[in-house]
Amino acid sequence: MDTLNVTLATSPLSDPVAHMLTRDEKKAQTRKSLMDAALALTGEGSNFASISLREVAKNAGVVPTSFYRHFNDMEELGLNIIDDLGLMLRKLMRTARQNEDYLGALARSSVEVYANYVCTHKNYFYFMEQVRTGGTPILRKAIRNELRYFANELASDIRPLESLATINDTDLDIVCQLIVGTVFENTIELLDQVEINPGYLDTYTEHTLKKLRLIWLGAMAWRS
C-alpha cells in the first residue's frame, strides 16, 4: 500500500513537466526533437541529402513510422528548419539594429555578434550552408528567399544614409546582396576552421570586416 502510494505519488513528481503537457504540446515536442535530430546529424558531418528518415527517427527516440505524423518527407522537415532559421536570424538582426553602433552592418560589433551566433548554433548553419547550394531545388530556393529578405531589410535600413546619396535603388540592392552574400559565403569556412582552431573566430571577424569595409568604400564612391 505504502509503496504503491509512493510510486503513484512520485511518478508524477519525478518528471514534473511531462504530466502537465497537453497532447498538442507533446506533439510539438517530438516534432522539435525530430528537427533537432536532423540538425544534429548534419552538424556531425552527415549531408542532409543522405540522411535517412529512419536515422532521424532513431535519433529522436521515436519509431520510423511516427515520422509521418509530423512531416511527409525529409524535404518538408528541411523547409521547417529553414523557417525556424529565418525566424532566429530576423530576431538577431532586429536586436543588432537596435544597437546605435549598427551603421549598415559594417560595424565591428555586428560581425562579432554574427560570428558568435554562428558558433553557438553550429548545427543550424552547417545545415544552411549545406542546403543553400546542395539541397533540392525547392530547399535552395527557400534559403535564397531568406537571404534576399535580409538584403532587402538591409537596403531599406541604409537607404537614408547621406553617404549613399549617389547610388540609386537598384544598385543599392545589389550592394546589399553583395554584403549579405559575403557574410554567408565564408560561414562554412568559419565552421570548419573553428572546429580545429578556436582562434579562427577572430581571423574570420577581421577578414569579413575588411571585406565589408571594402564594399562600403566602393559603395560610397559609386555613381549610379
Add this chain to the structure above:
Amino acid sequence: MDTLNVTLATSPLSDPVAHMLTRDEKKAQTRKSLMDAALALTGEGSNFASISLREVAKNAGVVPTSFYRHFNDMEELGLNIIDDLGLMLRKLMRTARQNEDYLGALARSSVEVYANYVCTHKNYFYFMEQVRTGGTPILRKAIRNELRYFANELASDIRPLESLATINDTDLDIVCQLIVGTVFENTIELLDQVEINPGYLDTYTEHTLKKLRLIWLGAMAWRS
C-alpha cells in the same frame, strides 16, 4: 569459311577505334565514363552525397564491382573530379589572361566568358557548388584549395597595377578572395535561373560586373 572470314574481317572495322585501344587507354575511358556518370547525375539534380556507387556504375554502363578497379569509394571519385575541374578552370583563366582587355578580371569580357563557360559545363559547376559547402570535409577542403589558388593567381596578376599601390599584400589577398568568392557565390543561382529563363545569363553578367566594379572602387580607395 567465307562467312567466318567476313565476320572476322568486319568485326575490327565495325568499330574502328575500339580495337586500336591499348588496355590502359580503355581503362582510362571507362574511368572517365564513371566520372561523367557521376557528374551527369548531379547535373540532373541529385546530390552527390546521396548518389550510390551502383547508380554511377549503371549509368557508366558497367557492373557495380567494376567501380573498385578505378576508385576506392565515391569520395575518391569526387576528388578526381575536383582535380579535373581545377585543371579546366586554370586553362580558362590562362586564356582569359592572354586577353589584353583582362585588367584584373573586372573586364566585361572575363565575366562573360566565365558565365558562358559555366553554362556549357553545367554538370561540373553543379557539382562544385554542391560539394563546396555540402561535401565531406575532405572534398570541401579540396575545393577551397582550388579557389584559394585562383585568388593567389589573381593577386599576383593585379599586384603591379598602379591604382593598387596604397594596398598592402595581405589586404590585396583579401580583396582577391572577395572577388573570387563573389564570382562563385552566385554561380548556383545562375545555374538554377538559366534553366528557367535563358535571359538570366545577361542579368547575372550585369549584376556580377557591378559587384566587381564596386569591389574595385573600394580597393582603389583602400589605404592599408
Add this chain to the structure above:
DNA sequence: ACTTTCAGTCAACACTTGTACACTAAATAT
C-alpha cells in the same frame, strides 16, 4: 461516463545499398 481522436508502436514488404569472392577472357610480358 462514453466516444472519438490520434501520436506513437509493431510487423512486414519490396528494394537498394556497399562489398566480398570466384571467375573469364583478352591484352601484355616473357
Add this chain to the structure above:
DNA sequence: ATATTTAGTGTACAAGTGTTGACTGAAAGT
C-alpha cells in the same frame, strides 16, 4: 608459344531504405 596480369562479369549476402496497414492507449470532446 606460353605464362601472367587485370578490367570487367556474375553471384551472393547482410544491412539499411521508404512506406503500408492494423493496432494501442491515453488525452480531448461530448
